[in-house]
Each structure stands twice: as C-alpha cells, then as structure tokens.
Amino acid sequence: MPELRPAEPKDVDAVRQCARAAYRKYVERIGREPAPMIADFEADIRDQRMCVIDDDAGLAGYVVFFRKDDHMFLENVAVQPDRQGKGFGRRLIRHVEEAAHRAGLTAVRLYTNVHMRENLGLYLTLGYVETGRRREDGFDRIYFEKRLA
Numbered sequence: 548m549p550e551l552r553p554a555e556p557k558d559v560d561a562v563r564q565c566a567r568a569a570y571r572k573y574v575e576r577i578g579r580e581p582a583p584m585i586a587d588f589e590a591d592i593r594d595q596r597m598c599v600i601d602d603d604a605g606l607a608g609y610v611v612f613f614r615k616d617d618h619m620f621l622e623n624v625a626v627q628p629d630r631q632g633k634g635f636g637r638r639l640i641r642h643v644e645e646a647a648h649r650a651g652l653t654a655v656r657l658y659t660n661v662h663m664r665e666n667l668g669l670y671l672t673l674g675y676v677e678t679g680r681r682r683e684d685g686f687d688r689i690y691f692e693k694r695l696a
Contacts, residue, residue: 549635558592565607570625594613610623622657644693654692657691
C-alpha cells in the first residue's frame, strides 16, 4: 500500500522532478512555466508544509498545504504522470481535508490555473465549489472552497 508521510530534505530532488513532469503539459497552454514548477520546495519541506506519497517505484506525488486564517490552503498537489488516475491525487487531497478537520478548521481553499482543465472536474467531483476567478501574477486563476462537516 502506498505510504503517505511528511516530506524530508532527501525528497527535494524527487519532488522537483515530479513537479516538472506533472506540470510540463501546461507550459504551452499557459505560455510559461506554472508556479508549481518553480516553487521553493526546500522551504516547503523545512516549514513542514509538504507531504509525499510513495509506492514501490518511489515518490508518486506530493501535496503542499498550510493553515491560512480560518481555513487550510491547498497550495499544490502533483502526481507523477505515469501514476495519475490511480487515486494518489485524491488521497493527497483527502489528507489535507483530514488535517483541516483535526485542526478544527471548517474549509479547504485552493486555486488552479484556468488552463489546467483536467483539475477542474476533479475538484468539483470532490465537493469543491468555485468561489471566484481573478488574474494574479500574470496567471488566470479559479478559486475553489470545500466546506467540511
């Protein structure tokens, strides 16, 4: 069974490779590298904002999240392209929701780029609701929220 665990400094190269592989297909659509491809993964690991999921082949994916005011903010989730569609992304997102619930928070919020169409259906299927659209830092973003019971 895949293991979900806090990221460690030794994971940084595998995380960076995962991000580049997972987000590569969006570069042409967006016109430049999306923010997750150039994130400060060392800081995310150091500040304990990242968890990874491993399978027999190594690092399958990761998620970056943190408490922000009255909600948990899901900043980045990525799964290796050859492991997409196998439930890793859902498990990582569920982990964020469970962490929010344990922290006594009532919502998870996130945004995604409008050009990352594949993500939109997933978030809606998982119970996220669109809360707005804005252009920020040169990116067209769609904001989502999931209220937790």
